[in-house]
Amino acid sequence: MLLKNSIRSIIFLSILYLVIRLPLQSQTSLPNIIEALKINYAINLDGKLDEECWSQVKRISNFTQREISNGEPPTELTEVGICYNKDYLFIGVWCYDKEPDKIITKSMQRDFAYWEGDNFEVLIDTYNDKRNGYLFVTNPSGARADILIAQNGDAYNDDWNGVWDVAAEINGQGWFAEFEIPFTSLKFSEQAEQVWGINFERNIRRKREQLLWQNWSRDNFFEMVSGAGHLIGLKDIKSCNLLELKPFTLGGFEKIPSQDANSVLKIGGDINYLISPTLKVNLTANTDFAQVESDVMQINLTRFSLFYPEKREFFLEGKDFFTFNFGDERIFYSRQIGLLNRQEVPILAGGRLVGKVGNTNLGVLTMQTSEKDTLPSTNFSVVRVKQDIFERSSIGVILTAKNLPGHYNYVYGTDFNFSTPNFLGNKNLTILASIAQSQTQDLGNTNNLIYGAFIGFPNDIIRAEAYFIAVQKNFNPEIGFLNRTNYKRIGASFKYAPRPDFIPFIQQFVFKPLDINIYLTDETNELESFTYELRPLAFETKSGEYFEFDFQQYYDRVDVPFNLYGQTIPAGKYWFSKYRAEFETYRGRSFVVNINADIGKHYTASGASLGSSFKWNLSPKLNITGGYQKNYLELPDGVLDIDEFITHFTYSFNTKLFTSLFAQWNNIDEAILVNFRINWIPNIGSDFYLVFNQKINTMNQAITFQDFVVIAKLIWRFPVKM
Template identity: 45%
Template structure:
């Protein structure tokens, strides 16, 4: 036993060295002249500015210098920060499939800039570019958490020569939040991904136990002096024309105007005000085939709610959220008008603040409603916090409030440089004319998320009467034990294997809180899995599942699974090719028990890159279900087509077919960015129900909109 303990400690501590370069500081140069923003880096300032080029491999050859030269320099003027990037490599090895906003950067050569103007080394921004000038951006809110749906106001220009590809990035100070100091020290890090080699290099913090999200491992940006918000206000008025026709009803024509106002109350505290808000341009959700008795969770995509979202988070575990922004403006699966609202979010010293109040209007039987959230978090140490939240939903039919407290101890220095998080929360809901019995929820957990070993264990409970009207509950009246263990050693590397992927267990155990009886159990074991150096993957998985149904579960309109106790066992094989190639494919096949019978499931995905202007992706899922109560085959098809004229003009088409819900739906979306921060959208939706009687020229839903959003700063 002592020998085993020593071996495990050696494995864990093998890479327990600080992954920081000797030069961990980059100096910014102030410029007076106007830069020619073309991505060529030919101006004198780029030739004289201090550069950093000490990039180190995270993959594939850990700790070795980058095989391709990468250089970065930073300049600034009174309005913006500029990042100059030199990515040297042979032109024929450059992989760049996409041009559109929010491109799939995991499939392309890319360069990433992580920036934490707060210098709290926990919250920040991530700006990502590719050789075609495509842009993506994220809000970082922890070592493992980032919001991909946020869209900041910034720009990039790129150029490609026979020496490689080069870029100029412009980030207006108005787009960032930072302290009001005369001299600034910001946290910054850089990452480059070279897809032809599957090579990933970073300037600082190239540990495999953490990604570029780990701002605690970032370097230092020096030299910024006397910067501020030359323009404190951002006004984004919009005009909209739309139509909506459903079934045989007359066409509803609508004209609408509204506006969002953003004001920097302080350099780190921001106010958003919205009036007559509209979300017609938001991308459509993919309606998945649901073979469970629980609701599906859909992510937020509306811009107003995305920036600063980390200031409002309160995660209950098991896909449950105490505050879920999609509960605002949507009632009974139908949209309701957002009359007006305001948010204040940001930091004041070590205090993280999120205030929100939105008034929604009356529609049909849904009354006008006030939705309010107050969230507070206090930074403790370098990565830990304590916090509290209050949510409130009030209208003529209900009055619901929820209060909660939470906290977490987090460190990236456990066993020298390993990640460890220990946290907990407690909350209670309050409903008018209802007692508080059984209206509590709590959670405690410990997480060791690292490259070789990832181990998570958590206990949680949501009682029967806990009712977060502004939240999302996948289920209620449960006690839960979750324990996931993953082991990914770097074995057989001489055979082309990047790392093995074993999962001895990963289970969720639910029992009914009021009775103490086991309700659900799901365990996933992975006796064999691996990733290759060329980007392919393989998994062989075993599933054990138990479900206790106290009431019949309607799988379809004609098939109801009777109440009872069901043990199910399934096996699964997953195969995937490297998605950085021009043509790639994934396939998963699973078979085994499903309640009173059997199920076979095939999931496939394929991507085709015709050129940088035209990309296709097809996802298809097939289920063959044979039960004592009947048989059913389900089909789910999702077709994505993206045509990008340039990085500012693209057309996306999304068509989905769901046989279980008997629907066919298409979403067509034209997005033009005439100026960064301003947008023009043209959207058309067309949908069909009851496909047995499909008549293409008679859709059940036909709607469209044209929307202009223009940005003014002052």
């Protein structure tokens, strides 16, 4: 009763505090319009900003702190100007700094971890639909990162690699950058005069200062496209019907013990075509992903399947057009195509259509895999349509299909997404509802549904959510991902994160009195699993350090015994709990450390785990990361003692040539997996890769070199304007 009363009091006081502070929030800074200047010449991309247009362009400089002192003016001046010609959008950035020797720049790599150092970000909403956008990022070294934004920032694809360039320079006044973005890399509607959404963010990492041009309320975040300002002055520009040819040639060899060395020669490629300014077709033949970095080996201490992220570029581009999820359950999971048990299945050919027509988002994908061993040639297809409604909401449908000789599997569903930034005046509220059904040959077409609903209140001081999901026993998405079947899941969480001005060294507390997940067997409503997490204390300091402490309570009903690396967990009903703590130093430092540990029960075992990781930035050219994880469990039949090591070196010669070395080992597999990769970008959109993969067996305290693969791959981009 005391706990219930305490929780009610916290919720009441939090809501009261939220309502009281409503009038204090503001998200717009005037002017919120930036005008582009038309020029008839190209810019020499060097970061010097010495072309005539940069002295003529109208610059904006009205940035506001989101962090560390919300709503306050910046401590350093930032200016932005935009000009364009018939082919390119140019963005000039003046990041003045009174102490330029203290600027933090950590990387020159493509897709660098931009949140770790000084950077500048550009968010462009070319449809001006306040939902979708392109995010372009650079740092004082001129590194490039880019992200596709969808669902007003709730979904994003940070593996997208657009065709654009940037240059930056540090001098005695600060650092400066020039962006060059081809109009052919952007999708936008045909209009004589364009009005786009646009926003800018600068981070001064040593001061923990986050500066935004617009939308600087802490209840929001930069990727929220709906809070952007406006870009005007773009007249008579065309995306054009661009045909992009990207053939590749691959050669190499592989050596497996007890087998002769195999040479590898492969030719294939992609064709990309903008059939309209907002619709793009991608065709692929003899598809290959040899340059993709290896998966991280994962230790599984549960009875459920592990989830591995997609890393293959063809499936990453436009992936947000196909998203249809129920929490962790996915109707479409692209790793079901061309992979089986994490081993490659050759892809013969495929095609994809993605884009937007009016207020309709469209994604169509079809892929054909070839025969391999006993696996027949299989077709995988997905159709996803989503209609924008209201200001930030949508309604959509999906169809997935898997067809092979003698077998078929279909899933079709519909979803509704309502989102508003105006709840209780200016707070965010999200409501989701979805339902889908599967049809599988030789599997009964009853009890084959998945359905669910979600409500969320994602804001700075208060973050709360509740949801319900049901998965019936015959629901079978064969090109999706299910963690388990035949269950109902009910959950809710509540976080209270005040920012106490009266404590000088604390930036924000996080209290989480409620985070609960209940799993019931779908047909009987019998309790199957239960998790509860209480976070009585977590905080971030003004210097950027973070600490949290959690109590976790678990229940799991094991109906069938399962194996845990040689130890058996018998059938039964298990209640167990753990205590967990985590500490991390500020990510803006040159040496960053994370330490986490837990102690308690795990099914029939008593034990603990310890994890640690570090990132060491020696220069913008050289970065080293490493990690160690130990799991120690004392079970009735013995001890399970697991050690994992991982390390990653990256070295950049410049922003177009870099190398990486990735190695991992654990004492379960008793093998070291090594991946070494060289990536050269001879021109934007083209890539050369040289990849070495080596497996080293460490069983019986002996080292044996096993599987070895070396691959060279050249991908060349030929753009053809139609």
